[in-house]
Amino acid sequence: MQITAALPVAKMVGANRLVLGNGIVHVVGDAKVSAEDEKKLRRKLVEQALAAMQK
């Protein structure tokens, strides 16, 4: 399971479970929002990743 901001690269090499991350510089973060909102976003991305592995 891969979380990446560079989706085309992951697709090209044949990765099969992919979640689009939030930017190259912070794949599972966001420097522009509060720490609390950032953690919520991170949790959402990780939950998407975990959900993908149950399918």
Add this chain to the structure above:
Amino acid sequence: MRIVHYLNQFFGGLGGEEHAGTALETRVGAVGPGKVLEQYFGGECQVMTTLICGDNYAVENQDAVIDLALEQIRVAKADLFVAGPCFLAGRYGMAAGALCVAVQNKLHIPAITAMAAENPGADLNREFMYIVDSGDNGAKMREVLARMAALAQKLMRGESIGSPGVEGYLSRGLIRDQFVERSAGQRLVDMVLKKFKGEAFESEMSPTQFASVPLPPAIDLASAKVMLVTDGGLVPKGNPDKIQGSAATRWGVYSIKDCQDLKGADYEISHGGYDPQFVRQDPDRLVPLDVMRDLEREGVIGHLHEEFISTSGLSNPLSNTRRMGREMAVRAKELGIDAIILTST
């Protein structure tokens, strides 16, 4: 010149799939395709020993088969090792490729095989050796053997080897300097014009082909042991494994035991391909430990493995990244990991 030839159970005359479990056997002289091969060497070469092994046995016991084969090749004082042709037979191709690479590396004599480009053994080994493009049609056995003999003779004489298209081998992905008459711009315009007119042209760059990765089965999250992996270059302060920031040849394993939240003060980034200031401030932006700990506490996942794996994924030759990926997968399997979340910059 002395040849040792490797065949699977089918081409070695033992039989079909019911003999795929046969261990490595040795025959004196040429067997089956080996007899034809000798003809194409024009009496210059003789098959001293033929090694025959069942496809399942060869793949399931690869290291042992390689060791035994190397010993036999040494005993035969071979000048050349030939395997196959394997056409589309996947297990045969994987064994043939692995044997050839081992022979080249350990015995320093030329080794050659042939298979179809789609054979999984081709992708695994083409960077390291010459694999004659056999196509998928076993009826072309003679033609393929002739091309193998021609290329093998060049290799044994130490002659320079032409391009894949000219010599008939599978592209190794190597780039070689060459003198040309026309500049890159002129060649490019030529190509565009031909393309525009609908004429045939040959690109100088062939994109690497990747086979799709089979989908592993779904997991039961509540009991799963999960590991975090990143190619974003997060390493402990001081970069203890000296993981290179570009074209990394190494990867590291770092403990997160009893750690609830990664702190920027403890880590640094060894990756020359992105602005690392945000991950430096808070490494959870790359390796989501804080959230994983919450999910572990809440029982959403069974257990988070107490180490994460890291390397830097930048400007890296495929041979490196494939090797490191395999090594990481082996490690994860040994640890009994059920799922990996790979975060990539």
